[in-house]
Amino acid sequence: MNAPMNFEEGKPAGQVRERLVVIGNGMAGCRAVEEILARDPGRFDVTIFGAEPRVNYNRIMLSPVLAGEKTFDEIVINTREWYDDNGITLVSGDKVESIDREHKRVVAASGRIEPYDKLLIATGSDPFIIPVPGKDLDGVVTFRDLDDVDKMLAAAEAGNAKGGGNAVVIGGGLLGLEAAHGLNLRGMNVTVIHLMPTLMERQLDEAAGWLLKTELERRGQTILTGANTKEIIGKDGKVAGVRLEDGTEIPADIVVMAVGIRPATGLAREAGLEVERGIMVDDHMVTSDPAILSVGECVQHRGMCYGLVAPLWDMCRALADFVTESPSGYEGSVTSTKLKVSGIDLFSAGDFSGGEGCEDIVMRDASRGVYKRVIVKDSKVLGAVLYGDTADGSWYFDLMKKGEDVSDIREALIFGQAFASGGALADPNAAVAALSDDAEICGCNGVSKGQVVSCINGGAHSLDAVRSTCKASASCGSCTGLVESLLALTLGGEVESGPKTMCKCTSFTHGDVRKLIVEKGLKEIPQVMQELHWTTPDGCASCRPALNYYLLCAWPGEYEDDQKSRFVNERMHANIQKDGTYSVVPRMWGGLTSPKELRAIADVVEKFNAPMVKVTGGQRLDIFGIKKEDLPAVWADLNAAGMVSGHAYGKSLRTVKTCVGSEWCRFGTQDSTGLGVQIERMTWGSWMPHKFKIAVSGCPRNCAEATIKDFGVVCVDSGYELHIAGNGGIKVRATDLLCKVETEEEALDMCAAFIQFYREDAYYLERTAPWVERVGLQYVKDALAEEGAVERYAARFHYSQQFMQDDPWARRAAGEHEKLHQHLAEVRPFPASQMENA
Amino acid sequence: MMIGNWLDIGPITQIEPGTARTLPVIGGEEIAVFHTMRNEFFAIVNTCPHKQGPLSQGIVHGDVVTCPLHNWNISLRSGKALGDDEGCVPTIPLKVDAGRIYLLRSAVIGGGDQAEAA
Known part of the structure; x- marks a missing residue:
């Protein structure tokens, strides 16, 4: 410090001190004065104006005062003595009303006039008040x-x-x-x-x-x-x-x-200083008037306005350096955030919006409620979001600010500084190798490293095999990485890849996820992702719809369907076609229709200029070429004629195809049409792992093609043969006979039970045919043959149906999710001739 | 509704997070305006470079939309097809100010980022 030694006596006689007037007795204004005093205590006569009738306090500590964790006295930064000791005049409770740049003086509300040589504006910011009725009410x-x-x-x-x-x-x-x-x-x-x-x-x-x-x-x-x-x-x-x-x-x-807050720029604006969002300053915190400086939340520097405290300190340093004639320059701040709520650890810094070339590294530890995400681009840390464990926040922040190359520690980065900086230990395999044999690997099941290794040596050569033999990583899965390292260490390159995981966001299979949702009582998509350690922040287009279905199936009536996780057809309740228009298929129960329905369909086709209407393979009519904005009106017209959605677009019950049966056909053995209608009334609206088709044929001639359906009924003289897992699609598969029953009632019960078992057991996007091929017919038969099983599954199906049999078209026609159907607006550019004048 | 170089297309609240809405342009290309789950806004031409699928109807994850027709993944930020697919859809410069969404007018009318930024 080259401060003059004779502070008490001030500058040498004859030399008048410069007058520094500070508007704002807040954190920025006072800090700037402190910084100047530290460099050159005798340089200025300082006067500080404060609108609040009190000394300078730490505004960011108001939260602990409100919470009762601190008193006001504890958050005072500068006491009266500080002002007195440093010869500072504090004018508190008197607001500066104008700046007279011509005469270099400020005028306060009391009428007090204060001349300046240098003026510092540190007015901070004002809270933003949303312009709603009642905003001025008392309270x-x-x-x-x-x-x-x-x-x-x-x-x-x-x-x-x-x-x-x-x-x-x-x-x-x-x-x-x-x-x-x-x-x-x-x-x-x-x-x-x-x-x-x-x-x-x-x-x-x-x-x-x-x-x-x-x-x-x-x-x-x-x-x-x-x-x-x-x-x-x-x-x-x-x-x-x-x-x-x-x-x-x-x-x-x-x-x-x-x-939110807005920079308080009123005084500066009225004084004619350059102001955009904030008061414009250069790198030395000088405004458009060389005699006026500004720091804090009221300024705009290189296009940025700040609302956090750290940048204030940087600004004040640059300002003090400048006015004491050793200019350094402020280059902007990289900021980080912590929430001051006791018991909640939360840290955020930098850019976490993702984007081209960005890589997310995510680690979750459900048992400790920890979520960590570090964003890396071009081998540099771009941002970090930490919840539950913020110990490494400052380390990531430091890496980020310094722009350090992290490619050497990339693999271990997410585990934090202690782990990643361990030199040779930066390789996670090496770190795991260094663990002792009795080190615990899996906390949930209490499995040590030694136990995992002996289990691997005993023949468990894949993650799944380890999970099923010694249970390590079989519960919450947070130690999956450690187990994988142990497999790699023990077996070298001979690790067998286990069954396919659900998607790249998780190490769990569909089966694991389904099981854990029920066992752990997980009821929301973000909760599943946290508890099961998803490696991406918000999933992908594969896992979101699957999770949505699993939750819908596990918690009927409780889970709220997430539209954002639905494929377009299920979101729009119609089938998207290659030109972006939709096709609409109303339900025709068992393939039956009536003049009224046919008239309504004909009217819709004409009214909305549908270019084509076609009979489908499922015994109903498909209206093509409807625009998304016309869908609610189309549905309203169809609803008016008593028709509901045919769910021809969903991973859901599609149709129940029937033949005419004993009512008309000379070969018919039972009322196949009537049974088909009953089945469709019972099953419509249910969401499934994949689309689900049913048919009922009145005799073994099988005109309704029941033996290539997911569930098929073939009527015979003595009753009903129930068939499952047929498919007429890419890979044709004839059904397997599940059982034979004697009455319609038994057929309906078995149908409900089978559907529910499929809904609860199959993986998302798995039709009944591949599912039965995977699990085996006997598995299905055994499950339904258990004492009371049919009743239990059927009861669960009926319970779930209470919530599902609610026509989505009627809700949309009444205005639900109307934004999905409407354009934002329409742009009609001016003709070229007018454009030139515009 | 046109002020200067930026076209005000209304408040941010009219697009639910995780979805997109469309803006037809008479004599031009329809635009899809996205609001991501991470609260960012993007505008791109509403046409997949593969087989012209309406991108506005796809599932949005991160800053990527998956085309509803054949599951191409398109970056909302750059308009580029991701993974092994190749192609690019024009982007429209967008800004959010005081809770409203603005699109660069010349790009709206000119059909995306080929347009000279005014």
Whole structure:
């Protein structure tokens, strides 16, 4: 430091000190002064204006004050003594109203005029208030200063006095969640309303956001994502509740608006300084007026505005270097985020939006509630999201800031610094080799390294074989990587690849996933991905639809169907054709129709100019060439004639094909048409692993081709032969005879039981034919032959059908998911001649 | 609805995350506007380079859409087909400002990224 030694006496006589006026007594303004004092204490006469009537405090610690973990005194950065000791004039509770650049002076609300040689604007930011009715009601607060905290504490106290108050926090970002946490600890019932589907979506991906949401809900908060505030309801001028776009009303004694911040640029703008989103500054924090500097959340530097504290410190250093004539220059900041909610470890830094050439490395540990994701591009760390274990956050952040080449530690990167920096241990196989024989590999089943190795030496040469013999990695699967390393170490190149995993996102097979969903009671897609250690943040086009089906099958009536995980046909309830239009097939029970239905179909064909209508192989009519925006209207017309969706587009029950049977046919032995209609009424609407076709033939001549269907009934004089697992598709397969029954009732029961067993046992996208080939006919027969099995499976099927037999067309025609069908808008460019004038 | 070089096509809330919606252009190529699960927005021409499938109807995962017709994976960021497939669909520059989506007008009318950025 080359600071003058004679601070007490100031500069040599005759030399007047420069006057530095600071607008803003916040973290940035005071830090800038501290930095300057550290470099050259005698240089300026300093005056600081603060709008708040108090000394400088650490604004980011307001959250712990609200939560009761700290007092105000503990978060004061600079006490009165500091101002006095350094000869700083503090003008608190007096807001600067204008800057007079011509005369180099500022004017405060009290009328006080203060001349300056250098002016520092550190006005920070203002909370953004969403423009909804009721925003000005008493009881609507922001979360910016100590006054806001006091209002929240008062509301909590009043609420506790009457046995529990209600708080609504609008905004599920960093600040909103900290406010919600504090209010929750203060005894309020807290509801968080967040517009986006993921909490803290700027910092977290879907997987980490889900973990956070689950944890906050566990702590008693209500978290509403994808919720849009319509208005704040008032009563006698005071806030009473919040109404959402969808009509939901939430009672509230206090509403905290925490949707974001905006740089406070008013003063600078009025003074004619260059302002865009923030006050424009150069690398030395100088504005468009050389005598005026600016730091903090109010500035825009190289196109960036910051809302975190770390960049402030960098800016203040650059500023102090500049005004003390040893300019260094600020080059922008790379930021990271931590949430200050006790007991929740969360870290986020850099860019995690993915993209060309980016590679996601994901590690999940369900037993500890850990999710880690590191994004690597061109051998450099681009970003990181950590939940549950943030110990390595600063290490990743450091690698990221320095742009270090991580190709040497790539394999071990996700395990953290201790592991990856271990030199030779950076090879995960080497690290596993270094473990002692009694080191625990599988925590769930208590299997040591020695046990796994002896199991491998005993003949278990694949992951699956290890799982079935010594149970290592057979439960939660988080030690799969370790077991794979042990296989590689023990066998060299002779590891047998196990059965195919579900997709590249997981090391589990379809069978494992199905089993674990039920065993562990997993009920949401993000939960499955976390608990079963998915290696991608949000799955892929193969696993999402499969998980959606497995959850729908496991938890009927409970699981909410995820439209985003549905293939287009199931999302649109129609079949997409090569030109992007759809075909529509209404259900015709057992292939029967009526003049009314035929008329309605004919009218639809004409009204919507359908270019083709065709009789399908499943005994119904297919209307082609319908545009997606016309689908709801088409369905409304068909519904009006009593027709419902034929599910010709789904992994679901398609048709029940029948012949005319004993009612008309001279060979017919039973009422095959009537039984077909009954079966279709019982089974329609059910989602399946794959499409499912049924037929009922009235005699062994088999006109309904029942012996190439998933479930076929062939009527004979003495009853009904029930056939399964036929297929008329790519690989033709005739059915196997399952059993013979005597009555229609038994046939219906067996049909329901077989379908349910298939629904619960087969893999997604596995038709009955390959399924039975895989598991064996005897396995199916045995399962259904157990005492009471038919009744149990049939009962589960009927239970599930309660929720499935709800015509999706009728819901769409009534306006459900209307956005899926409508264009956003239509662009009609001006003709070229007008364009030139436009 | 046209202001300057950017075309305001409405609020971000009109597209559910994980889905896309379409914007027909009279005399031009229909555009698909995507909202990903990671809360990013992209606009590309709504036509798969393979057999012209409507990409807006595909499953969205990360910043990739899988074409509903033959499962080609298309990067929403670059418009390029991923994996072993080769092809590219034009992208339209998009920005989100104060909760609204804007598309670069010249690209909307000119059919994507071949258009000169204004």
